Structures are given as C-alpha cells and as structure tokens.
Amino acid sequence: MNSDPRDKPNKPEFDPDLAAVRSAWEGLEQTEPPDLIDQAVLNTARRHLERPRRPLRWLGAFASAIVVVLALAIVVRQDQQGPVPPVPDSDGFRMDRDTPVPAKTKQEYEQMMQDEPRKARPELRQIAPAAASEAQPMQGKETQLRPLDAVEEDAAGPDxxxxxxxxxxxxxxxxxxxxxxxxxxxxxxxxxxxxxxxxxx
Amino acid sequence: MRERSDEALMQAYAGGDMAAFDCLYARHRGPLYRYILRQAGDDATANDLYQGSWEKIIRARASYTASAPFKAWMYRIAHNHVVDHFRRSRPSSDLSPETMRADDPGPEQALIGEQAACRLAAAVSALPTEQREVLLLKLEAGFDLRTIAEITGVSHETAKSRLRYAVGKLKIAVGSEQDGAES
Structure with a gap:
C-alpha cells in the first residue's frame, strides 16, 4: 500500500533552517506500517460498519418511566375522587356490592311485618341501616317514622x-x-x- | 476524475461506504505511522499506538462533522492517544519539554555514524517529546503552526517556540552531516 503523494509537503520554506532540515528529512526512509497492521485496521473499520447499531437503550428506560408515571397519575386521581358512592334504587334501598340483592320488594317486607313480625326481623336488619340513613334528614320534621327497636317492641309487645x-x-x-x-x-x-x-x- | 476530499470520504465512511475508508486510509497511513513511530521509539509500541489511534478514529466516525478539517481531527485523536499512553506508562514523569528529553537512545540512534539519515533520525529521537511532536507534525503531516497549536493544545507562540528549538538542534545534526560529507 502506498502513501498519498500529497502527504509530502512541497511548499517552499521561508525559514532556511527549516528548509535544510526538511531536505534532510525527505532523505529518511519512508517507513510504512506493516501489512498485518494495515489489514487489522481495515478489518476493524469493516467490522464496525457491519455491526448492527445498538438498540436505543434509553428508549426502554423511557417507556418504563412513562408507564410508572401514568400508573401513579391514575392512582392519585382515584384517591382525589374518593370511594364510589352507593347507588340507591328507586325505593331508597341501598344496593351494596357485597350484599346479595334481596329477592323481596319493600311491599313484600311490609306484608311480612304484618303477618309474621319476628320472621321478618333478620332481613330487616340488613336493609334497616340504609333505610335509617335515608330517613335521617327527615328527623327534624314531625313524621311517623320510628326507630327499628320501637317497631320490634311493638311486634313483640312491651317489656x-x-x-x-x-x-x-x-x-x-x-x-x-x-x-x-x-x-x-x-x-x-x-x-x-x-x-x-x-x-x- | 476529481479527487474526493478527506472530509467527504470520512462522511461517506460514516454513512457505510467502506471503499471511502480504504481511500482515506491509503492517503494517511504512512505519515500517521511515522508520526507515531518517531515518538514511540520502537516498532511494537508504534504498531499498538497506530492501530489504537485508527480504532479511535473509526469509533468516533459518527461524531465527526465535515466542518472540521479531517486531517487535523485525525492527528488530534492520535496525539491524545499517544499522550495518554505515555502518561500511563510513565505516570511520574513531567511532560514539559525540559524534563521529557529522550535520554534513552532509540534503536535508530545506534546507527549514528553509519548513515547520515540515521544520524538525523537519531537527532530527532533525542529531542524533547513536545519539540519532537511539533517537528513531526510539521515535517510529516505538513501542518501550519496554527493547526499544530490546536492539535497539541498549546498556544501559537508555544508551538512556534518548540518548532524553532527543534529545528535549531536538527540543523546542527544536518550541518555536521554535511560537514562530514564534505570532508
């Protein structure tokens, strides 16, 4: 492999000392790199071209960070909204997610209270809190609603x-x-x- | 056909053109090798430093911009590689010109008196490292003083001073060679 002839500076030297040194320098042997080194360098250059580009490592980390931020944003938003309120049905009975929906209607319970007051008590206990919470705003007014204990006392008779x-x-x-x-x-x-x-x- | 510039070749190589690198390498292999060899002092070290310099050039291809002259960029990489090598191998030494004088005779110095060229080469080997490097950048690579100052990381005046000292010392060797030839 030969060197490019352009590498030999041939500009006229204005410094006579440098010109003398250059003249002597050009008489030196033009040492070249060994062929093995040439091949090694060229192989390295070729290998770097053939090597596929590394995947963008930052992209994976960036995607993970985005997922974490989105998850945190969702959690924070849910906390700000508070728990999901119970949805009352048209009769004012609470529809708890964990409590099975009673198969009987309010009118049926009222009928059971009249017929068999004691038999209806356990089921009444389940729906009574919701009914009582619905009735609380009415307490200041003169209404006919009475506490559940009074209803039970009436059903069983006084002490x-x-x-x-x-x-x-x-x-x-x-x-x-x-x-x-x-x-x-x-x-x-x-x-x-x-x-x-x-x-x- | 018009010859492609170094900068265009380097950009073509960075874009995947291996033939461009072949051309670039053929153009600069000799001067760069001699620049390193005359500083390393022995062939084995020179070969390692030369190969390492090219590897750094290859790795840095993506960061190369055509606005910078390729040749100066390439020699700056080689300069830094050589300096790093000597800092690692001689960590306690001072890199100032006065203390970095090459006292150990190189292999070429053993031939002093046999050939005039070898005498000159021996005189170059005896130069302080910084003066030798400035001289090599001038004689082998053909840089002007401004570029030499940029590559070596010194001021223009420092580069000029180093070159003047180096030339002065070599002139004595060249003069004695010429005197010897005349007598």
Missing part, C-alpha cells in the same frame, strides 16, 4: 317486667277492667312468662 309493673299499678289503683284487658294481652304476647301471684288472683 314483660314493665308490663307486669304497669298491671300491678292498675290492680293497686282498682282499675280491674283495664287490668283484665292488659292481662289478656299479656297472655297472648307472653304465654309462658311467669306472673306474680297478685295477678293470678
């Missing part, structure tokens, strides 16, 4: 001890007709409840 106390008071007051009626009611509601001997007379 037997209090009832007995009231009947003893009627007896002491000599209001025997009223006592007879209360006692009959008591027997219907609490047939097996023991009565004090004063009321058994």
């Amino acid at each position: 037997p001890e209090a009832w007995i106390e009231r009947m003893l008071a009627l007896r002491a007051a000599g209001r025997l007709e009223e006592l007879e009626a209360e006692l009959a009611d008591f027997r219907r509601s609490w047939p097996d409840y023991p009565l004090p001997p004063e009321l058994l007379d």
